[in-house]
Amino acid sequence: GNTYPRKREKMASNHGKELVLEIKRSHGLPPYNNDLMRKVVNETQLLYRSMMKKMRTKSKDELKDPSVTCSIVVNNETIKWNKRLALAYINERLNRIKKIWWTRSSVLPDEVKPNMSQAEKDFFEGYDKILSEYNQEMDVDLASDMSPPSELMVEVRILQDYGEILLRSGQFIDLKRSSVCLLRSDVESLIQKGVAVQLKSG
Amino acid sequence: RESKQLGAISGKMDPSATIESDIPIPSISDDELDETQGSNSSSVQEKLKLAWINERGSPEILQYEEAVVNRVKEELETQQELLEQLNEKKGTALILRIYQMEVDRINFMLKAYLRTRLKKIEKQVVHILSNDELVSRLSNSEVEFSARYLDLVEKNFKTAFLKHIPENYSSMEDKEMVVEPNLDEYVFCRALSNVGNLSVGDNGDLTVNNGDIIVASYRPLKDLIRNGMIQLI
Numbered sequence: 273g274n275t276y277p278r279k280r281e282k283m284a285s286n287h288g289k290e291l292v293l294e295i296k297r298s299h300g301l302p303p304y305n306n307d308l309m310r311k312v313v314n315e316t317q318l319l320y321r322s323m324m325k326k327m328r329t330k331s332k333d334e335l336k337d338p339s340v341t342c343s344i345v346v347n348n349e350t351i352k353w354n355k356r357l358a359l360a361y362i363n364e365r366l367n368r369i370k371k372i373w374w375t376r377s378s379v380l381p382d383e384v385k386p387n388m389s390q391a392e393k394d395f396f397e398g399y400d401k402i403l404s405e406y407n408q409e410m411d412v413d414l415a416s417d418m419s420p421p422s423e424l425m426v427e428v429r430i431l432q433d434y435g436e437i438l439l440r441s442g443q444f445i446d447l448k449r450s451s452v453c454l455l456r457s458d459v460e461s462l463i464q465k466g467v468a469v470q471l472k473s474g
Numbered sequence: 475r476e477s478k479q480l481g482a483i484s485g486k487m488d489p490s491a492t493i494e495s496d497i498p499i500p501s502i503s504d505d506e507l508d509e510t511q512g513s514n515s516s517s518v519q520e521k522l523k524l525a526w527i528n529e530r531g532s533p534e535i536l537q538y539e540e541a542v543v544n545r546v547k548e549e550l551e552t553q554q555e556l557l558e559q560l561n562e563k564k565g566t567a568l569i570l571r572i573y574q575m576e577v578d579r580i581n582f583m584l585k586a587y588l589r590t591r592l593k594k595i596e597k598q599v600v601h602i603l604s605n606d607e608l609v610s611r612l613s614n615s616e617v618e619f620s621a622r623y624l625d626l627v628e629k630n631f632k633t634a635f636l637k638h639i640p641e642n643y644s645s646m647e648d649k650e651m652v653v654e655p656n657l658d659e660y661v662f663c664r665a666l667s668n669v670g671n672l673s674v675g676d677n678g679d680l681t682v683n684n685g686d687i688i689v690a691s692y693r694p695l696k697d698l699i700r701n702g703m704i705q706l707i
Contacts, residue, residue: 313638320640355643356650358635366630370596391633395626402622409615410588411547417585421578456578 287311288357295364301372304365304389309358316354323347369396373403374415377465416460426456428468518545519580524705526587531662531706532699533655533692535594535602538613539587546584553577591616599624600652657693663704664688672698 291308323344327335334340369392372384378400380393388396407413434447439458451471454462462468516524525539554577560570595602595612599620602608609617628646636644669682674690682688687707698704 309635313635316639316643320643351639351643355635355639359631359651362631362634366627389634391630394633395630398626398629399623402619402626405622406592406615406619409618410613412585412588414585414589414592417578417582420582420586421575455574 287315288354291361292357295361301365301368301384301387303387304392305361306389309361312354312358316351319347319351319354323351365392366395370399372396373399374418375464378404378415418460421456423456425453426459427451427453427471428459428462429471430462430468431466434467518542518549519583522546522580522583522587526583526590528699528706529587529590529594533657533659533661535591535598535608535611535655537611537700538591538616540613543584543587543613546580550577550581550584592619595620596623598653598655599627600647601654604652657696658691660689661692661695661706662687662689663695663699663706665704667703669698669703 287308291305291312294302294305294308326340326344326347330340369388372381373396380388380396385393403414429451430447430449432447433449436444436446438444439454445452445454447467459468459470463470521539521542525536525542529536553573557570557573557577560573595616602612603620603624609620612620631646632644636646665682665684665686665688668684672680672682672690672694674680674694677690680688680690682704695704699706
């Protein structure tokens with residue numbers, strides 16, 4: 273008969289699935305769920321130990337019993353499934369982190385930092401580095417001109433007094449709270465940083 | 475003083491609108507890539523546009539158009555310098571703006587081309603790096619980028635999860651982990667010349683003439699796209 277106490281086979285607790293659902297249902301970057309991740313890791317290790325134990329301690333005859341091989345296979349599949357779920361969670365977060373570099377700034381915004389694990393912060397830094405190296409080798413700035421230019425001059429509102437800054441076009445400009453008309457290429461970085469807001473034309 | 479008629483950008487300017495200028499202002503769109511590049515003498519700008527659109531439409535990474543990119547960069551630099559010189563002169567404001575817009579547009583296209591490729595590389599990095607033919611389609615900077623990017627991702631996966639689980643499972647190369655392009659994906663394209671009879675796999679044959687627009691699976695069209703007989707749209 274079945275000698276396994278039920279409570280040891282805890283495959284029903286779906287931490288991996290929870291992780292993926294959490295990231296799927298959220299926008300932006302929610303806090304890194306270290307807790308759930310650890311649970312998935314522990315569950316995986318447990319499954320592995322249980323699987324290895326069966327393979328080691330069972331006799332050859334017992335190992336031919338489908339109910340035994342079945343439980344070994346299920347353990348193996350669950351481990352692989354956990355791996356897939358955990359990596360999907362991690363990967364999706366990395367994608368969102370990359371998006372921050374492209375759409376916001378190459379410096380980690382303060383409100384995002386606390387939601388990231390150390391590994392993720394390292395990733396961002398590393399990503400910035402390899403893109404900067406690429407930019408340098410190719411002599412381009414890939415993060416600018418992200419959308420097709422539709423007009424030459426753009427009217428923007430400067431949100432605060434920022435003082436004098438040097439624009440891409442080589443001009444110096446004194447940024448004060450006001451509406452001003454600037455070259456589109458100058459304005460792009462200002463908008464990205466949140467210094468200015470584009471006013472709708474017409 | 476020389477009166478020069480400007481053939482600006484994509485359309486033709488009003489022939490009565492001439493401007494007096496000491497500095498001839500060639501438009502990038504007028505320039506042609508040198509004759510060694512093939513029978514179609516399309517401007518370097520058009521070649522860039524073609525490369526970009528093809529890259530966007532194709533499921534796999536295409537050959538890096540090194541000659542086109544380098545030429546475009548040269549021209550952008552020259553044009554930008556010219557514009558800066560012109561800036562000093564009076565009465566050139568309108569012309570300056572128009573030329574500046576052209577420079578902006580081409581700049582955008584160039585970067586969009588490079589970005590599209592990087593994005594594809596990121597997505598298919600393991601698949602690309604494991605295949606020498608695919609690696610040969612990348613520029614040197616892209617090859618470096620791919621290797622570094624893979625390292626970065628690997629490091630993150632390992633630290634966050636893989637190093638905590640039993641070693642037999644900690645590989646990054648599982649079949650299901652490698653993202654491969656779907657070469658059978660359907661794509662829209664336009665024929666640039668008379669292709670004649672084209673076999674599109676199970677669906678049979680098509681007769682394709684210059685200018686025809688077709689929808690077909692990518693795989694049978696691969697080589698035609700590569701040698702410029704059809705383009706993706």
